[in-house]
Amino acid sequence: MTSAPQQPAASTANTPAKEGFWGRVNPFASKKWVGRQTAPINDRLTELDEVNAKNSSDIKDVDSRAQAGIRQAQTTADGANQVATAANAQAQSASGAAQGALGHVDQLNTTVKGLDQYSEVSEQEVKFPHGQPILSSAARQQLDDMATALSGKQGYILEVEAHSPGAGSVGIQNSERLAEAVKRYLATAHEIPVYRMHAVALGNVHGQADVDTKPIRISSVNVRLMENSLAAQGAPQPQGVASSTGAERP
Helix, strand or coil: CCCCCCCCCCCCCCCCCCCECCECCCCCCCHHHHHHHHHHHHHHHHHHHHHHHHHHHHHHHHHHHHHHHHHHHHHHHHHHHHHHHHHHHHHHHHHHHHHHHHHHHHHHHHHHHHCCCCEEEEEEEEEECCCCCCCCHHHHHHHHHHHHHCCCCCCEEEEEEEECCCCHHHHHHHHHHHHHHHHHHHHHHCCCCHHHEEEEECCCCCCCCCCCCCCCCCEEEEEEEEECCCHHHCCCCCCCCECCCCCECC
């Protein structure tokens, strides 16, 4: 009797694992098996944490350097602003000094131009009826009054203009003696400085200040007080020059 052929036994090596309720993973798998399955994931997460930490550190470093650069730029800007402010103040000070110097120069120029500008203050006509260089009491009184008014004054001169009816050199010589008589009296009796008296002997010729064209018939001396307004404002006299009272300045 022929026996039926036997079926080969199924290989258990190629038999797929049964899938349970949780799939291929057995919920009761060992810790080692789970560790082997999750190790690559943990490594990746660790790598990501390191990258994030490095990025955070780089960001902080960039931010710190940026803040330091901003502070340095602000400090430089503040320093430049202070320098500009100081330079502006110096420029304004220099401009003010220049304006002051310009004003002083203008004032000095005005003063220099006005030093030789004299204006007539008063005039006295001292007469010599007999043509002799002798002062009468009336003439001396005239000169006394003028000299008294000059006490303490500065910046003045006396124009002494002498006239005599004589013609030619005779008239000039006579008028010179009259002018000297007036100057001598003012210098000796009232100590008027000689440098303040300027005399001219015109004989029988009219002076520029005279408008009368009639012939001169009487001997006389016209004494004009001329004052410089700038010099009369209290400008000091040169050292060693006698004042109008005769006292020599130290």
